[in-house]
Amino acid sequence: MNVLIKNATLVNADTSERADLLTRDGIIERIAPNIELPEDPSVEIINAAGHYVIPGGVDVHTHLNIDVGIAQSCDDFYSGTVSAACGGTTTIVDHMGFGPAGCSLHHQLERYHAFARDKAVIDYSFHGTIQHIDDSIL
Structure with missing residues (x-):
């Protein structure tokens, strides 16, 4: 499964920032302030504005x-x-x-x-x- 989480507040051990996070086959591929992808039906896009993404x-x-x-x-x-x-x-x-x-x-x-x-x-x-x-x- 490929997922692009947009507009989230990403929380790590030493920082938190507003960013997008792209995973492919369950592995984080990219974190950036704004990830734009060409139309791709294999990628689920989730708008996480106002939400936090934290490590398990x-x-x-x-x-x-x-x-x-x-x-x-x-x-x-x-x-x-x-x-x-x-x-x-x-x-x-x-x-x-x-x-x-x-x-x-x-x-x-x-x-x-x-x-x-x-x-x-x-x-x-x-x-x-x-x-x-x-x-x-x-």
């Missing part, structure tokens, strides 16, 4: 699909990422729960990739802990 947020510590034995999260990767997207968050870094005792270093990573596959609607990554050290982990 990143939530660096979520708990989706987590089960700690005595409690389990109510959100999975679908409901949790839909909720995040509705609030303007475009990326999460999920904290993986502990795996079974003695599991391989990649056990939980593989499990959480399976949880997220075909369910997450935004970008995601993982972080966790090394729950034990042995020769195979090292």
